[in-house]
Amino acid sequence: MxxxxxxxxxxxxxxxxxxxxxxxxxxxxxxxxxxxxxxxxxxxxxxxxxxxxxxxxxxxxxxxxxxxxxxxxxxxxxxxxxxxxxxxxxxxxxxxxxxxxxxxxxxxxxxxxxxxxxxxxxxxxxxxxxxxxxxxxxxxxxxxxxxxxxxxxxxASAASARPAAEPPAPNAVWRVPRRVGTDYAAVSGDRNPIHTSRLLAKVFGFPRTIAHGMWTKARCLAALEGRLPDSYTVDVAFKTPILLPATVGFTAVAQGGGWDYGVHDGRSGRPHLTGTVR
The missing domain is CATH 3.10.129.10 (Hotdog Thioesterase)
Known part of the structure; x- marks a missing residue:
């Protein structure tokens, strides 16, 4: 309607x-x-x-x-x-x-x-x-x-209960500052307090503020800028939150005319995000 x-x-x-x-x-x-x-x-x-x-x-x-x-x-x-x-x-x-x-x-x-x-x-x-x-x-x-x-x-789901697999060597290492939460909230309108307030993030079960999933997806596409066609489909699954501040690894592998990409924790290797561009 x-x-x-x-x-x-x-x-x-x-x-x-x-x-x-x-x-x-x-x-x-x-x-x-x-x-x-x-x-x-x-x-x-x-x-x-x-x-x-x-x-x-x-x-x-x-x-x-x-x-x-x-x-x-x-x-x-x-x-x-x-x-x-x-x-x-x-x-x-x-x-x-x-x-x-x-x-x-x-x-x-x-x-x-x-x-x-x-x-x-x-x-x-x-x-x-x-x-x-x-x-x-x-x-x-x-x-x-x-x-x-x-x-x-x-x-927890069976997938999240399994140990994290060894991630591939990153193409890039990103240091994600705490201000990413408030900066992306300002440009996206998504002011959920889990991204902007450490106190309220704790109320919702997070030890610190977390990055927006759509910021992480956008940051991945920015890293692939200039290597994408005029039309495509980009999928992403959000796995575990990025606690701010953080150091994360970004990986992109050319696959079938597109890309497989991901972001993982710089220490544990646990995936934050996995995605494809086709």
């Missing part, structure tokens, strides 16, 4: 709604609305800051991950609505897929839509997808699928 909006929602009221929401629907059903904003244009100063934080060069084309940040207020509006079945602060971002169908010119006007779907059981709870699409003059150019997990148990 289309639900057009005049402009991107303001995040302040949405965060207040998220903070107040605690109840989980007894019989979860996802809303059928698709929130849409027409004629979305790029703020060049914001783009420059996003590129700085994530490591991209300044270009006339948008990074593949940029529209995820642009559409974040729409996703929050959908996920904090009274008929959304889960509190947004209880959802864990476990995977993301971006399909870039053509280069995204920074001068374009985009129609951006967000919807939720694919509610399904998982061995640790329930999963769902939040799907963002963008068009230029009615033609699809971008799709972003974020998979979220609503945990219903505290037990």
């Amino acid at each position: 289309p639900a057009p909006l005049d402009r991107m929602p303001r995040l302040g009221p949405l965060y207040r709604a998220a903070a107040l929401r605690r109840a989980v629907a007894a019989d979860p059903v996802l809303p059928e609305r698709e929130l849409t904003v027409e004629a979305v244009t790029v703020d060049r100063a914001h783009l420059a800051e996003y590129n700085r934080v994530c490591g991209f060069r300044l270009r006339d084309e948008l990074p593949a991950t940029y529209l995820h940040a642009v559409a974040f207020p729409l996703a929050m509006a959908l996920m904090t609505a009274p008929d959304f079945p889960f509190p947004v602060l209880g959802l864990v971002h476990v995977a993301n897929r971006i399909e870039l169908l053509r280069p995204l010119p920074s001068s374009a006007a985009f129609s951006v839509s967000v919807r939720a779907g694919a509610l399904r059981p998982h061995d640790r709870g329930t999963q769902l997808d939040v799907v963002t699409t963008a068009t230029i003059d009615g033609n699809p150019v971008f799709s972003d699928t974020s998979t979220y997990l609503r945990r219903t148990g505290s037990g």
Whole structure:
């Protein structure tokens, strides 16, 4: 069901709604609305800051991950609505897929839509997808699928219980400063306190603040900049959080015309993220 909006929602009221929401629907059903904003244009100063934080060069084309940040207020509006079945602060971002169908010119006007779907059981709870699409003059150019997990148990999965495999030798070693959490929160709008407040991160079970998963994905694509085609699909699975500050290893291996890439802990070798570009 289309639900057009005049402009991107303001995040302040949405965060207040998220903070107040605690109840989980007894019989979860996802809303059928698709929130849409027409004629979305790029703020060049914001783009420059996003590129700085994530490591991209300044270009006339948008990074593949940029529209995820642009559409974040729409996703929050959908996920904090009274008929959304889960509190947004209880959802864990476990995977993301971006399909870039053509280069995204920074001068374009985009129609951006967000919807939720694919509610399904998982061995640790329930999963769902939040799907963002963008068009230029009615033609699809971008799709972003974020998979979220609503945990219903505290037990670790079999995969996380296994010892970490020996990681490959990194192509690069990144020192990730504590400010990455607050810097990416400012450019993405994602101000979840687990990324910005050490005290509140501890409330949610983390010893320190953690890096945003989408920052880590963007940083990986920035490292591959200049070696990617005009259109591609980039998948990522978020494994373990990066506790800030951190030293991590980045690995990329050319594979079948694309790339297999990953980020792992610089000491333990435990993976933070694994992904592919095809």
